[in-house]
Amino acid sequence: MKNSGLKNEAQVAKIFVSGSDALPQTNDIGVRLFKESDLTDGIIAGKLTRPKYNTKELKKSVDTTIFELLPNEAPIGLPMVLRSIYEDALKRIDELNALLERLNVTIGERDATIAELQSIIEQLRIELENEQLKANIANQQSEIANTQIGETTIDLQNAIQNSINEAIARVSLTARVEALLQENESLREQLFGLAAQTAEGAISGGDNGFTVKVNNGDGDAGQLSADLYAKTSHNVGSGRTLGTTLEVSNVTTDNKITNISFVFDGKPKWFKVKAGATSIEPETSETYQCEYDQGVIGGPGTGGAGDGNREGIKPRRRRIGWRGKATNYTELVLKVKVTFADGSTDEVNLSTDLRKNRKS
Numbered sequence: 001m002k003n004s005g006l007k008n009e010a011q012v013a014k015i016f017v018s019g020s021d022a023l024p025q026t027n028d029i030g031v032r033l034f035k036e037s038d039l040t041d042g043i044i045a046g047k048l049t050r051p052k053y054n055t056k057e058l059k060k061s062v063d064t065t066i067f068e069l070l071p072n073e074a075p076i077g078l079p080m081v082l083r084s085i086y087e088d089a090l091k092r093i094d095e096l097n098a099l100l101e102r103l104n105v106t107i108g109e110r111d112a113t114i115a116e117l118q119s120i121i122e123q124l125r126i127e128l129e130n131e132q133l134k135a136n137i138a139n140q141q142s143e144i145a146n147t148q149i150g151e152t153t154i155d156l157q158n159a160i161q162n163s164i165n166e167a168i169a170r171v172s173l174t175a176r177v178e179a180l181l182q183e184n185e186s187l188r189e190q191l192f193g194l195a196a197q198t199a200e201g202a203i204s205g206g207d208n209g210f211t212v213k214v215n216n217g218d219g220d221a222g223q224l225s226a227d228l229y230a231k232t233s234h235n236v237g238s239g240r241t242l243g244t245t246l247e248v249s250n251v252t253t254d255n256k257i258t259n260i261s262f263v264f265d266g267k268p269k270w271f272k273v274k275a276g277a278t279s280i281e282p283e284t285s286e287t288y289q290c291e292y293d294q295g296v297i298g299g300p301g302t303g304g305a306g307d308g309n310r311e312g313i314k315p316r317r318r319r320i321g322w323r324g325k326a327t328n329y330t331e332l333v334l335k336v337k338v339t340f341a342d343g344s345t346d347e348v349n350l351s352t353d354l355r356k357n358r359k360s
Contacts, residue, residue: 205346217243226353249285259339266331
């Protein structure tokens with residue numbers, strides 16, 4: 001109809017202005033009722049009919065496939081790329097694999113370097129801890145030395161009074177410690193040092209680690225040029241002791257003598273050194289007794305050039321005979337050899353002189 005529904009401009013204007021107030025009011029259950037003849041509200045009433053369908057035939061029409069009208073579709077194959085792209089990809093993969101291998105080698109080298117550096121760092125850390133420990137020990141020793149130096153300083157101040165007070169006030173702690181250490185070393189040297197031993201006639205080794213002092217029991221002024229000397233004018237008997245001793249001194253402060261040997265060079269070997277201590281502690285001495293070698297000077301000479309020529313007679317060792325002119329035997333040298341605990345060796349060579357006077 002011409003003026004029904006939204007074609008009714010007047011009614012539409014009212015709706016714009018008043019909204020739902022322009023329509024009939026709802027009833028108690030919220031439903032708007034309209035008269036069939038009233039078409040101003042835009043509502044057209046009519047009967048609702050439900051159509052009836054032949055379901056069986058409808059299903060046939062829906063399930064029927066009309067393939068003649070369907071378009072031809074291309075078959076779906078496997079996903080593929082161009083060969084050029086594939087080859088480029090393979091080449092790129094090879095390059096990346098080579099690069100990966102190089103990077104793995106580099107990483108291995110880096111890891112080795114890191115491990116080595118970590119080892120060095122750990123070693124340096126240990127060395128640092130050791131140095132710190134040494135520093136702590138040095139500090140403790142310094143404190144102890146300070147205490148001792150303080151006590152010693154008081155004694156020195158009482159002893160030398162004003163003459164030393166000014167000097168002590170000027171020097172530092174380190175200088176005082178060094179002075180005391182030097183004084184202690186000097187006192188030790190005076191008591192048992194190389195200078196004290198050599199002042200008493202001892203002979204020092206090449207490295208000044210030990211000395212040998214010969215205490216000669218007999219001899220005369222003509223033999224004083226030899227280190228070890230003796231004289232005799234009669235046939236020594238069994239058990240005859242030579243009046244000579246060897247005093248071997250270890251003049252070091254911390255290096256023990258672990259072995260001592262007496263070696264003869266030259267002839268005749270007219271005496272021998274009796275067995276004694278085989279080691280000497282630092283700053284101590286050992287004495288060794290000398291005795292005549294009875295097999296060499298025990299009796300008149302036997303054998304000789306004539307004995308060796310007689311058939312069936314074996315020449316015997318020649319001894320020093322006591323009948324005949326007086327003779328000095330000076331060809332024999334005694335080597336005193338020592339070995340220290342640190343592996344070093346040293347020796348002292350002693351000249352000898354045996355004065356054999358004619359038997360009366």
